[in-house]
Amino acid sequence: MILTPMFDSMFHVPIPILEKLLRPIVVYLVLVLLLRIFGKRELAQLNPFDLVVLLSLSNTVQNAIIGDDNSVTGGVIGAFSLLAINWFVVRLLFRSPKLTRALEGRAVVLVRDGQIDNKALKTEALTREELIEVIHRQGFEHIHEVHHCELEPNGSFYIEGKDPSIADKRHDELLTRLDALSKEIAALRSRPATT
Template sequence: MWHDLMAVQIPIAEKILRTIAVYALILILFRLAGKRGLAGLNTFDMVVVFLLSNVVQNAIIGNDNSLLGGAIGAVTLVAVNSGVTRWLARDPRAARFLEGSATTVVKDGKLVPGALRDLALRPSELEHAIRVQNGDNVSGVARARLEPDGQLLVTLKAAEQSATRGDVEELRQRLESIERLLTELAADRRR
C-alpha cells in the first residue's frame, strides 16, 4: 500500500512537462476567451470550470495515481503560476500580451459601439456593475472599462459622484460663513 502511494508511475520530468503544457494550454484558452470569462462567473462559467478541470486531469497525471505524483503536479502548477505572475508584474509588455488591455465600454454617458458585443457582456451586467459602484445608469458614467482581470471599473461623472468627507467639510465651512454673515446682518439691522 505505501509503495503504491509513493511510487511515481511515470517519469517525474514527464509529469512536470505535462503540467506545464496543460497550464499553458488553459492560459491560452482563457486569453482567447477574453476578459468576459473572468468578469463574473455565472452558472454556465462554473460548469465549464468544473468540467475543464476534469477534462485536463488525465493530461496532467497520465497513468499515475500516486500521492507523490499528485503532489509533484500540484507543486509544479503552483510554481509555474507563481513564476508567471511575478514575470507579468515585472514586464508590462508580457502582461499586455498575455492578459490584454482594458476595453472602454462607456464613454461620456454613452455605450461604446460594439464593445459589449465584442466582450460578450450583457447590458444588465453593465448596469449592475454601475449600480454596485454607486451609479444610477449609463448616462451618469464618465467612463467604464473592463480590465484584463475581468473587473469593470466605473468612473462616475462629477455631478453623479457621492460627496466625500472633504466635500462635506467644505460645505460645513461655507454654511458657517453664511451663518456669520447672517448674524452680522441681523446685528446691523438692529442698530
C-alpha cells in the same frame, strides 16, 4: 511488513517524473492561452454559464495533469510543477510590461460619458443587460450616471460616475473641516500667550 504495500501504492509514481513535471506546465500554458483567446468575459464570471465553464475546466484538465497517477508523490510533484510555473510567469510578467500587455491584453472601454459602446460590448460578448447589472452592483441607477466604465484584463470592472459618490462627497467634506481646524489651531498658536 503489512504497511509496505500500502506505502508503495501511496508513494509510487507510475509515470516518469519528468513527464509528471511537464504535464501541468503544458496544461497551464494552454489554459492561459485559451483564456486570452476567449476573452475577459470568462474571468469576469458574469453569468451562470461562464461559471459552469470555469468550474468544469478544472475537472476537464485533471487527467491531463495527473495522467494515470493517483499517488501522493505524483500529486505533490504536480502541485509543485503548477506552483513553479505560476511563480515563473508572474515574475516574468512583472519584469516585462510589454509581455504583460501581450498576454493579458488591454482594458476595454464599455461606457463613455453615459453612452454604451456597442462595438466594444460585441467584441467582449457582453449583453447590455449584463453591463447594466454590473453598473447596478456598483451603486448606479442608470447608465447616464456613469462617466467611464472599463473591463480590465483581469475581468474586473472599473466604473467612474459623472457625479462624485456620497462617499467621495463625505471625504471632501471631512478634508475641508480638517483644513479649517488646522487653520484655527495655527491661529491659536500664533497668538501671544496671555497670563
